[in-house]
Amino acid sequence: MKFSWKIFLCVITITCVTFSLGGFFLISSWFYDSLRREIQFAQEENRMLSTALQTTSSSSSFSFSAEDTPTSMKNTLSSLLAQTNSRNVVVWDTGWNPVYTNLPATPSPAFPNLRQDQSSYWIAAQDDAYQVHCVRPFYYASEVYFLESIRDISPIYETRSHQYQIFFQVTLVVVVCNGIVSFLLSKWLTRPIWKLSRATQQMAQGDYTARAYIRQQDEIGILAGRFNQMAENLENKISELENAIRRQEEFSGSFAHELKTPLTSIMGYADLLRSQELSPETRTLAANYIFQEGKRLESLSMKMLDLIVLKKQEIQFQAIQMRPFLFSLYTFVAPFFLQNQIKMEFHAEDSQISMEPDLMRTLCMNLLNNAQKAIEGAGTISLFGSVLPEGYRITISDTGKGIPQEELAHITEAFYRVDKSRARAQGGVGLGLSICSQIIALHDGSMTFQSQLGQGTTVTILLKKEALL
Numbered sequence: 136m137k138f139s140w141k142i143f144l145c146v147i148t149i150t151c152v153t154f155s156l157g158g159f160f161l162i163s164s165w166f167y168d169s170l171r172r173e174i175q176f177a178q179e180e181n182r183m184l185s186t187a188l189q190t191t192s193s194s195s196s197f198s199f200s201a202e203d204t205p206t207s208m209k210n211t212l213s214s215l216l217a218q219t220n221s222r223n224v225v226v227w228d229t230g231w232n233p234v235y236t237n238l239p240a241t242p243s244p245a246f247p248n249l250r251q252d253q254s255s256y257w258i259a260a261q262d263d264a265y266q267v268h269c270v271r272p273f274y275y276a277s278e279v280y281f282l283e284s285i286r287d288i289s290p291i292y293e294t295r296s297h298q299y300q301i302f303f304q305v306t307l308v309v310v311v312c313n314g315i316v317s318f319l320l321s322k323w324l325t326r327p328i329w330k331l332s333r334a335t336q337q338m339a340q341g342d343y344t345a346r347a348y349i350r351q352q353d354e355i356g357i358l359a360g361r362f363n364q365m366a367e368n369l370e371n372k373i374s375e376l377e378n379a380i381r382r383q384e385e386f387s388g389s390f391a392h393e394l395k396t397p398l399t400s401i402m403g404y405a406d407l408l409r410s411q412e413l414s415p416e417t418r419t420l421a422a423n424y425i426f427q428e429g430k431r432l433e434s435l436s437m438k439m440l441d442l443i444v445l446k447k448q449e450i451q452f453q454a455i456q457m458r459p460f461l462f463s464l465y466t467f468v469a470p471f472f473l474q475n476q477i478k479m480e481f482h483a484e485d486s487q488i489s490m491e492p493d494l495m496r497t498l499c500m501n502l503l504n505n506a507q508k509a510i511e512g513a514g515t516i517s518l519f520g521s522v523l524p525e526g527y528r529i530t531i532s533d534t535g536k537g538i539p540q541e542e543l544a545h546i547t548e549a550f551y552r553v554d555k556s557r558a559r560a561q562g563g564v565g566l567g568l569s570i571c572s573q574i575i576a577l578h579d580g581s582m583t584f585q586s587q588l589g590q591g592t593t594v595t596i597l598l599k600k601e602a603l604l
Contacts (some may be wrong), residue, residue, distance in 0.1 A: 139321040146317035151310055158302045166295045170288065174267055177286040179257060179268035184224065185282040188212065192275040206313050207273055209235050223266075223285035234280060242283075251279050258288070267287045293565070327355045331362060343370040400428045455492050457527060458485035462522045468507075475511040483520030488527050490578055490596055498574045502531045502594050509535025509592060526580075529596040538586040546584065 191211050208226060212235055225242050226235040229251065236242055249255060270283045327349045337345035341518040346366060349359035404421040407413070413421065469479040469526040499518075506516045510533055517532040538546065546568050575582045579599060586592035 137320075137325075140323040142321035142324060143314070143318050145517040147310065147314055150317075151306070152308060154306055158306065158460060160300060162295060163297045165298075166291065169276060169291045169294075173286065173288045173291060174256060177267045177269045177284065177288075178254075178271075180252075180286065181256075181271050181282060181284040184212070184584060185271045185273035188275055188282065189273040189282075194386055212237075216535045222590075223287075225283040225285070227270075227281040227283065229281075231281075238285075239408055249281065263289070263292075265292050268391075269461040274556070327359060328401055331355070332361055333363065334366070338366060338369075342436060343373055376462065378527055397429075398432075401425050452489040452491055453478045454487055455495075456485060457488055458483045459521050460495070461499075461518060461529070464496065464503070465518055468500075468503050472507060473514060475507065475510075478513075478515045480515060481519075483518070486522045486527055490598065494574045494577065498571050498596070499529070499531070499569050501568070506531055506533035506535065506592070506594075509533050511536065511539075512590075523597075524600045526597050529598075531596075536593040537588040537590055538584070538592055539588060540586075543584050543586060 166263040177540055188208065188211055212224060212226070212444075225235055226236070227232050233242055249270060249272075251272050253268070256267055259266050259268060263290050267286050267288050268283055269286070270281050271277055272281050274280075289565040327347075328347060331347045334345045334347040343366065345591040348361040348362050349356050351359075404425050408421050455485060462481070465479060472479050503516065503518070510516070514534040516534075517530070517531075521528050521530075572582060575596065581597045583595045583597075584592065585595070
């Protein structure tokens with residue numbers, strides 16, 4: 136059953152039960168209050184008549200014989216009934232024989248077991264007519280008699296029955312109207328849940344862009360907001376997984392391609408040496424090619440090993456003075472750069488920083504090596520270090536050919552090369568910057584690239600202030 140129907144049925148049930156109980160209580164309360172007043176009035180009327188008869192008998196100066204008593208009592212009652220507009224009166228003697236009655240038929244004893252000092256009443260029902268009978272003893276001519284007065288209370292029962300009919304009709308109208316309102320209300324209340332359900336269904340079918348557009352500020356709105364947040368996080372995670380799978384596939388393809396090229400050369404030259412008689416010069420050239428390709432495979436395997444180790448190892452940081460550290464890099468690469476007509480610029484401020492020196496040296500050497508490869512002919516490479524409020528900054532700049540803007544976002548991916556043919560000719564395997572990004576991540580730092588075609592590239596490394604000692 137749908138949730139909207141559950142709300143509808145619950146509202147209808149609660150309305151019917153509460154309205155019925157409330158109406159029944161009100162009608163019953165009115166009925167019993169009216170019935171109690173009628174009984175009290177009937178008892179009071181009975182008491183008044185019996186007292187009047189007894190008072191008349193006591194104040195009379197005449198003495199009545201047993202034969203005269205009924206006649207005297209009849210005259211007295213006739214006079215009293217004429218004054219009070221009362222009807223339906225029966226006088227009984229102690230043997231419960233009727234002494235006087237104004238009923239159209241001979242009555243039967245109503246209270247045969249009533250004591251002479253006891254008064255009572257009862258309600259009789261016959262043919263949809265209700266009467267209250269009140270009996271009270273009194274003395275008349277020194278004899279005990281019982282005065283029974285009968286009062287019709289049928290209008291009270293008729294009114295109650297009529298009220299029940301009206302209440303049933305009103306209840307029916309109220310339930311119908313309330314049913315229409317509760318149905319519309321349940322649809323309105325459950326519409327956000329329906330939207331949320333539709334969004335979850337779309338997401339279950341693979342549409343991770345589905346969102347529940349609910350602007351309410353209640354619990355359902357909060358739930359929808361959290362669902363949208365969950366969906367957004369899930370979409371990001373799925374996108375990251377897809378990108379990771381894509382990068383893994385590209386990595387596997389690139390790695391297979393990198394292996395295929397040197398292996399093909401090695402197999403070709405080895406087959407040439409095995410199958411033919413070659414001159415010493417040709418044999419030396421073939422062996423040299425095999426050696427070079429073997430070194431290339433060795434470099435590739437070492438780079439792959441570095442990536443695996445960087446992802447698994449727990450490094451031990453040391454307190455290192457930055458200026459001597461950077462100066463050692465400068466003195467190591469400057470002579471080699473000078474042989475290739477590359478001028479080296481150096482300036483570094485001193486500060487003590489916590490880092491792993493071998494990994495940081497590998498990082499800087501990779502970047503300096505890339506800067507050297509980017510320069511065709513003469514050029515300049517700069518190595519600067521400076522202390523900033525937020526940390527320590529290392530900047531490596533070159534005046535090389537630069538990197539296109541659309542390539543900057545991919546240069547840290549494994550096996551990615553901007554100039555694939557030239558990088559392979561220079562012995563690159565496309566893993567250097569990927570290793571650099573792993574080293575930066577281990578140091579909780581950042582590495583950014585700025586480049587313009589024909590003007591060069593600048594790499595900025597920022598080690599956060601938390602790393603400073």
